[in-house]
Amino acid sequence: MYPIEETELAGIGRRFVVVTNSGSRLVVVVHESGTVELYYASSDDPQNICPVVTLTDDEARLVAAIIGRTIYRPEAIERLSKHGVAIRWHSLKEHSYAIGKTLGELFQNTGVAVLAVVEKDGKRQTSPPNNYVFQEGSQVALSGGIRDLVKVEVILDKGR
Numbered sequence: 001m002y003p004i005e006e007t008e009l010a011g012i013g014r015r016f017v018v019v020t021n022s023g024s025r026l027v028v029v030v031h032e033s034g035t036v037e038l039y040y041a042s043s044d045d046p047q048n049i050c051p052v053v054t055l056t057d058d059e060a061r062l063v064a065a066i067i068g069r070t071i072y073r074p075e076a077i078e079r080l081s082k083h084g085v086a087i088r089w090h091s092l093k094e095h096s097y098a099i100g101k102t103l104g105e106l107f108q109n110t111g112v113a114v115l116a117v118v119e120k121d122g123k124r125q126t127s128p129p130n131n132y133v134f135q136e137g138s139q140v141a142l143s144g145g146i147r148d149l150v151k152v153e154v155i156l157d158k159g160r
Contacts (some may be wrong), residue, residue, distance in 0.1 A: 021091035022139065025049070036060035084145050086113065090153050092138045095160040104130030112144035112152045 005017040013031040020026065023043030030036050034057030041049045055063060082085065093096055098106055103114055116126045118143030134140070140156070142149055 021089065023091070023093070023119055031058075034060070080128075080143075085143060086146050086149060087141065087143045088149050088153075090140045090156055091098055092134055092136055092140065092156065096134075096136070096157050098134040098156040099136050101134055102130060103128055103132045103134070106134075106155060107152070110144070110152050110155070111148040112142050115141040115143050117141070 003019070007015045007017075009015055010031070011032075013029060013033075014103040016028045016030070018026045018028075023046070026047055027039035027041070027049060028036060031038070036055045036057070036059075037051040038055070039049045040052050041047070044112065107114060114128055114132075116124060117128050117134070118124050118139045118141075119135055125132060134156075142152060144152070
């Protein structure tokens with residue numbers, strides 16, 4: 001679960017800030033009237049918060065249902081989850097243990113597969129080979145059991 005910063009805005013409503021794995025920020029302002037404003041700040045410039053959209057209460061509830069996958073949940077994800085398999089994205093931050101290490105070094109006997117890597121410059125590598133070297137800022141698509149995924153995320157960040 002990601003930490004959420006929540007702030008009371010006197011006479012307006014509440015502001016929620018979610019920091020993603022990549023370091024970007026999603027700011028949600030929920031007005032007492034039910035109106036919802038969304039703002040975004042990239043990890044490269046977290047102080048530059050850009051407005052995204054203003055939604056009515058009904059629109060916000062619809063978007064929440066879509067994002068929460070109550071309206072549509074991809075069939076592939078549904079089938080995988082029924083069998084205890086999950087897919088997660090993990091971001092390699094500046095001091096991640098995995099930086100400079102190979103896929104083979106880190107993923108032996110973990111029960112987790114690396115489906116793809118999207119590097120900081122946007123270059124994509126699907127099914128990377130065992131000699132693939134992880135880089136700072138890369139996003140790694142992982143697949144496996146939830147417990148195995150949690151263990152691998154700790155290894156990627158901090159080592160064994």
